[in-house]
Amino acid sequence: MNLTQQIVNAIWLGSVYSLFALGYALVFSVLGVLNLAHSAVFTWGAFIALTAVLSFSMPIPIAALIGMLGAGIISFLLEKIAFQPLRKRGAPRISQLISSIGAAIFLVALAERVFTTSVQRFPLGSIPDDPIPGLPFSVTPIQVIVLVAAIGLMLLLQALIQRTKLGMRMRAVAYNARTASLLGVNVSRIYGITFFLAGALAGAAGTLFGLAYNSMDPSMGEAIALKGLTVIVLGGLGNIKGAVLGGFIVAAIEVFSIAFLRSNFRDAIVYLLLFLILLVRPQGLIGQKEEVRA
């Protein structure tokens, strides 16, 4: 096992985890709710992109954009159907968690009906997956593309949040929705846009994940749903930079525990970490202290 190879693997896997967890964190930071249907949106994004390639023979980059758009729309509708009524009623945060679980079950089951439960792939030869020659480690062009795309999207999101009017409104709503609405921000619209962006990121993560492993089925979101939770807890719930950092840390732990320990312990170590962080530093590695304990 050479170390460089493990580091390379950890970096590209981490970029997908980070991209996925960004949407979780974005929604949590703006709305203060945990959207457990995020992984179902991830799955739908991947399958929409796949359908665009298989049934409409579109080139993969266009299909990936369609996957993001479709996932964004699903996520937007999710907010309107599963979250908005509860928020308007002032229901507790836990109710929104439960409704997102209901939505997740519904969306995954629907995906099983629409796309069947069998494993599906992008057409052979459509993905450049022969290792790039002349490097001291093995990396395929698709892995490089995944990494570049993921980091590009993260930077784009960062720019959107920090440098645009929309981003400023989102930050205002995240800070205090009531004050923001008094100052003329359409809070409901910001919530919709936040969910759309989070969904598009999940769709991108799903498509990239599907491309990188080229093996997709409707339960593909299950594992990443729980890992994504670990990632955002590690980074601090609702902390966008923390989510990116957490994604790379979790990926590194996974890759190195496969390399140096038994592979079945990979997940156990990830969840033990989740447990420990919650108990020792519930605000996350770089988060501010928030009241989360009794």
Place this chain on the structure above:
Amino acid sequence: MDFFRSIGISEPVFQFMLVNALLGLSVYLTLITGMFSLANAGFMAIGAFTGAILTQTFGLPLIVGLIGGMIAGGLVAIPVGLPVLRLRDIYLAIATIGFGEIVRIALLNVDQVASSIVGERVVITGGALGIKQIPKMAETWHLLLLLALAVYFIWRLQKSRFGRAMAAVRQDERAAANMGINVVYVKNIVFIFSAMLAAAAGVMSAHLTRIISPTDFGFNQAVDILAFAVLGGTSTAFGPIVGAFLLTALPEVLRFTNEYRGIINGAILLLVIIYLPGGLVNPEGWRRTWRRFRPAQGEASVNVG
């Protein structure tokens, strides 16, 4: 009985309705103390494996398996509850999801670890294959008796001083603490009770299905258990029982195939939490709805608060 059979509720279905009612009650206990825990599937797994090992490997009677499983569940709940129950709502939910996953992975790997320590092949939980050919010892009357005991226990518990403390902790932890209630103690005891009940359900279900594997007790099972309480509501202990009965029997009665199960279960969870926040068994909520649709009587128009 013929009527029930004719609408699709055969004896095995009825037995699972009873097991699920026990699970619904286990999550009810934590919910009425204000704890949102998704750990019950993990405790169910601990009960199922402990019980199955006792009856199958050691040939002991079911009652020993049941008690053993419950003790194992309760014992694990102590070190888990002490640190975890300090966390609140979403954080507690995430931590208990993590606990469930750790239990599942531990059950998957216990044989391998034990084998490498002992130096020869050891079979305890059977890894991914799980335990097969567990004796089918559970009878319908066992389950009915167990459910009746659980209902009686919870009814007495809620009437007791401790039960009042549980309600106070749910309403407002700080106020409860100021009134002299030991919040940490109340939460941990309830968590242990809940774990033992889930473990009991696990033992019984293992002796009905006769085959168990760690993957049966994952996140999906935790969500199913939660759904019983959400559908039925937590105003009374009958809520989760009704919820469990309905969600278990509905697929059989309506005869929809497994493929639509997820779609319907997901939609039910979503619709109930949005439009029926108190669940089905919620006398107060129904009374309010009834009044809203009969404004002619007038007395309900005084709006306080």
